[in-house]
Amino acid sequence: MKLRKELWFGFSIMAMVLVAIAWLLLGVETVTHGHQGLLMLSLVVVAIMLGFPTAFTLMGMGMIFTWLAYDGNTTRTLDLMVQAAYKSMANDVLIAVPLFVFMGYLVERANLIEKLFKSMHLAMARVPGSLAVATLVTCTIFATATGIVGAVVTLMGLLALPAMLRAGYSTPMAAGAITAGGCLGILLPPSVLLILYGATAGVSVVQLYAGAFFPGLMLAGLYIGYVILMAKLKPKWAPPLSAAERVVELPPLTRALPAETHQYAPSGLLNALKGQRNAGVPTGYVLRQLGLVVLPGLLFVLLAVTSYRAVTTVEAEAVYDIQPIGFDSGPAERPEGGLAEPPSQGGLQEPPSAEGGLQEPPGALSEPPGAEAAPPEAAPQASAPSAAEPAAAAATSRPAPTWWWVGFAVLAISIVLFYALLSFARFEIFKMLLGSFFPLVVLILAVLGSIVFGLTTPTEAAALGALGGFLLAAAYKRLNMGMVKESVYLTAKTSAMVCWLFVGSAIFSAAFALLGGQELIEKWVLSMNLTKFEFMVLSQIVIFLLGWPLEWTEIIVIFMPIFIPLLDHFGVDPLFFGLLVALNLQTAFLSPPVAMSAFYLKGVAPPHVTLNQIFLGMIPFMGIQILAIVLLYIWPEIGLWLPQLLYAR
Template structure:
């Protein structure tokens, strides 16, 4: 019998022994113990290969019927109510739209161009092919969110290239499988939508919170590959000069120019005299426009963000006075309530015969420097108006924050380095990136930016992303009726699986709560007198172990409803807990025996690549995931800074 089967049967045996030990250790079997029995049987049935959604529904129905003492009517009522509650959840509408966007982007055939341009751009980096594979997987997984599609395509494209270059099979397989799994963490992620719908957490805030942890995890993968390529170069040998060579187009060679020439200087020289007699001036100008594009974008971005970060938002001022108080100004406000005219009203009697002010002739005059009379003050007001306006305009500005200066200093340094070392070979690589990398980045940032900055809801952004994927496939001439039909069919299939899973989860959770299983677990956990740290460590260990036999969808819909009610008692933010869980659930695709990414890769790998070699390549990346969880726990700001900055959490 294979090792994987032995491992699976061992896990099931441990679950069965736990059930027997629990039932034998109690004096009376209550409904709560039946709930725990239902939970254990669901895990065993899923490991035996039964469909998850219908297993959850079936077990929920059976144990609800037992809880209601055989009352089938109340059992069916519970099922209908749970199913309707799932159907009425508008957060789930974003799932088919994001999935449809992913399938359209996948069929635009961008991944081949993206991988080639990335590996040429990183040709001098140690382990360049593996680094390019991780970056390509991260970008493509973010655009699609479909782990199986990314791992399969990169297995067909990058694995043969790395094996031909002499890479270790384990290193190559680990980079592909780990990079392909990033789509379940980096937004837009279906996992985060399901967690938000289950835990009642804003999906917008989850997307904002998961952005930097996802980049951190991808960065740790890249750092690991570079370090191992330096320590053990036989695992990831450098590319040869022939593999790094970039072919120049004929007009560039006719300037004349070679790959090592400084592109901006040579193009400017080509505009003088007859040095470009064989090259059209329009072609040279177009190349110069491409050269100037990064600098122009930097200036526009800096100018646009400067105004937003230095402008003080004016608050509306209302001159509210107490009832009966007199206004500080004798002049009536325009459009306000005015005193009625006093014509015909009682007037003050004339003060004839009363004491009058003495004549001012020869009287004491105001000393010099005294305040001018009202007429003189009114005359001086127009002269001081420009100065007051300038002071008010200066008061509406505030200094730019430190992060803005640091960010644009780094970005400016990168732009300067780009121009300093821009040869014609690098210009060709830049054009390849413009055709493959930047369209995907623009699509991703437009979707995520519109969600994170509150311009659209996740559902509206998903619809916009679907339109973007449609236009991207059309722009690359990959859009056809067959592509649309296949994308719609796969979207319907995936969405139906996720939504049926959510319905099954709702029925199972309702039955589990009805039996009192949740209450029994809460009492058991609270009786342990755990601190907040101990609870987080225990919960993450449980989720890590569950990732071995189960997939992330099953963990989210079955076990998150058990953990979430305990968060309030231990003072854990559900958003922060969700980020820890999302990082942890990467293991569900990388941990045997149910490491689905390993089976995706094995299905397209050459025959000599064994499953054990793929599993061996996954283990270091699982260790990196544990390190990422530790870093996120030690510095929660990695995940919480962006939601706090944008939404004031």
């Protein structure tokens, strides 16, 4: 029987692992517990590639090798397993996982993605490669709202792939855009990957979310730039939309104003208020349309005013009216016979002594000289705090930072262009975006903003997101008992997988540490005398290669506990390392033979779309991911600027 190339590839990797195991066991004189730990690690990789469930493979291997390490002591083995499992179950961070997953399934079933893709496709009709660009933008927004890779790829495969193929797009280009865009959900918050990495590495999930925001947008921007460039260089790969496909139909009441698609909307609506040719159009309809026209400007003004106050106001420190011990507040306020400072000309001095040394005063304890009346020199010191009070009161504001001016300058230019080019056709597209794009943006900002700005914990924000998903589904009339039951079932299934995986990882890590495998790997790595740069390159190459046969969940729970203890030695920030890993693990969904996004897309693609065509379309986007990793390493501020700004790390 002739095997497919993907099977040959997988069997070749397993053969290499088995050869490495044989070399390890035959190349050493004495097989220590550390070698048994490396053997356990290798066997876990082989078992997972053979299709065994990851979580139970980790638990099983961990228990077997722990039993061997304890020389067959079953009681101690079970004690270690129970302790490792309880430690995982007591991790509060993992509570956010089912809530975020539930939010994602609710948003997915609210049927927003179809409306979002259609409005994005019309809004970007004149951009080269508009359908692929709209696909990537839709995937980015939807991935941020759901974080579920399989759902995004499947839905976009049903919506965008047929549309792109009908428009004459190259099959690899269309497939690559869908699979790459769908994978952004494992990087952009609220990412389950970041929650698991934070729980594994002991890094704040809040800071990981803040740090992953700009790298995720950068990667999405690089994808969009590549599509636009290839649409310019290779028009046959992504032909422009025809004029018929760019037509926007106006509602009957808008046509009755009368109005044309190219006509300037604000002036047309104002003229309709005093016109007589639109007698059949209710005045309330025209006023509602005008309200939608001025809505972006009002929101811009409101956001500018509130944010300007937020960034320029300095919170006054709390002042408590408590008299510190040993401080003089003036002779009028000191009680008679109370404790007073000795006379001093600037610092704490010893009381005068005849011999020049420190002596006890003769007789009973008495006040030092100067307690009865403050010296003239002490008066300015007593009045100094009151003189500084106006200066402290005046320092209640500060200049707005540069990033605020730059951000709002860009936003103001966008608002001006919006009003300058607002024809009736664009106004209808804006209304479509208002019904599909902005509800998701509000949900995303409410969830992520509350986390990033410290208003809520990730778990509380996840609960807020789940409530937002309920409200969105109800607003779009998709909320029913069947939809809720299906979302709950899928959430329970996904959460059980993640939590069992984390328990299995804890048991495996405990067994690996008991056997000394971690210590053996550390000694081997440190013996290579690597620089920080060489260590970072080596670790990212290993993670990149692991992404071929393994999924990101297995890489996080199995191999991150091996890398993380080495970070202190090389002076690597665990937060920065986590961002690099999150970017790198995009390859786990785009690299064969375990490229899950390819199989998700193949399951809903037309029969003539082959798996090899999908893999071919993924390759350029994998190259873009490597470029994004290099850019983040060269300019770490891309990922660290926002956490440093918000949390002063």
